[in-house]
Amino acid sequence: MISPKEESQGNSSVTIELNLDDYMAIENKPDPVYADTKEEALTAKPDYYFKKYPYMAKVSNVIKLFENDEYATMVYQSIDESDKNLEGLVVSKFNIKMIDGKKQYGLILVHMAEMGGWRRKFEYGVRDQAPLYDFMASYSIVEGNRFIWGSTNSEKIKTLRIEAQSPDEIIEYYSVGKPEYFWYYENLISDKPSSEFEIEIGE
Numbered sequence: 001m002i003s004p005k006e007e008s009q010g011n012s013s014v015t016i017e018l019n020l021d022d023y024m025a026i027e028n029k030p031d032p033v034y035a036d037t038k039e040e041a042l043t044a045k046p047d048y049y050f051k052k053y054p055y056m057a058k059v060s061n062v063i064k065l066f067e068n069d070e071y072a073t074m075v076y077q078s079i080d081e082s083d084k085n086l087e088g089l090v091v092s093k094f095n096i097k098m099i100d101g102k103k104q105y106g107l108i109l110v111h112m113a114e115m116g117g118w119r120r121k122f123e124y125g126v127r128d129q130a131p132l133y134d135f136m137a138s139y140s141i142v143e144g145n146r147f148i149w150g151s152t153n154s155e156k157i158k159t160l161r162i163e164a165q166s167p168d169e170i171i172e173y174y175s176v177g178k179p180e181y182f183w184y185y186e187n188l189i190s191d192k193p194s195s196e197f198e199i200e201i202g203e
Contacts, residue, residue, distance in 0.1 A: 032095050032106025038074055041094055041105040049110045055080040056088040056112050063089075063173055063182050070096055071141040072105060075149070075182060077115075077175065087115040087175050089151050089182075093139050109139060113151070115175045122154035123201050133194035142187070146194075149184035157181045159202030163190040 033044035042049075042057050050057040056078040064075040072094045080086035093109040133148045140147035148162070157170055160183065167183040174180060190197065 029108075032108055034097060034099060034104035034106045036102065036104065038072060038092070038094055038105045038107075041107045042092060044107065049107060050112075053078075053088055053112050053114070055082075055086065056090050060087075061173065063171055064169075064184070066141045066186075067096075068141050072096060073139050073141050073147075077173065085176060089113045089115055089175075091139055091149065093141075111139070115151075115180070122152045122156050125152070126150065126160065126201065127199055130197050130199065131195040133188075133197065140186070145187040146190070147184065147186060148188050148194075149182070151180055151182045153178060153180050155181075156201055157183050159200075161200040162188060162197050163192070164198070164200075165189065 030045050030048055033041065035041040035044060039059050042059065046054060046057050058078055058081075059074075059076045060079040061077040062074060063077060066073040074092050074094070076090050076092070078088040078090055080088075089112070091111040092107060094105040095108050097104050097106065129150065134146065136149060137145060137147050139149070153175075157167070160167060162185065165185065165188060168186050169184060171182045172179055173182065
């Protein structure tokens with residue numbers, strides 16, 4: 001686990017404790033329970049996937065959806081109905097199967113982060129997470145792609161270059177009433193391990 005070292009009141013990234021279990025398959029993980037929709041599949045094993053943040057099993061706003069014939073990855077916001085100041089950002093991956101002629105979704109991976117509260121500066125957050133970028137690729141819907149993603153409230157994201165490449169898309173949304181930006185690379189091209197990536201951010 002990598003712990004943040006510096007606080008900031010300025011532009012920053014979502015505070016995420018970097019734990020390999022968030023990005024990799026976990027031993028003793030339950031078999032997927034298949035459902036007609038991704039939203040239904042999220043609620044099939046709440047005690048396993050959402051024990052820490054039960055409210056994050058509910059989709060309040062879909063930010064981005066990636067889907068092919070085998071997998072789907074949905075990025076969404078969850079808002080706690082009992083406390084509107086609590087919001088979560090969730091990245092969820094589903095296996096897709098045709099069962100009795102119907103497309104079915106089974107949840108296989110979840111990453112959660114609470115929004116608001118303590119934030120580290122964007123520049124530090126992007127660089128601190130670099131050693132885990134290769135593990136983030138487990139959320140790609142294409143085997144072998146280097147899928148990298150994050151969320152920040154800093155407009156500096158528009159100047160981000162990783163290995164001289166800009167994010168494929170930057171999606172503005174609102175979290176706790178303030179602008180937030182989800183960014184991603186569907187397949188960053190580099191022959192280096194992510195811990196050696198060259199990361200540039202403009203002033």
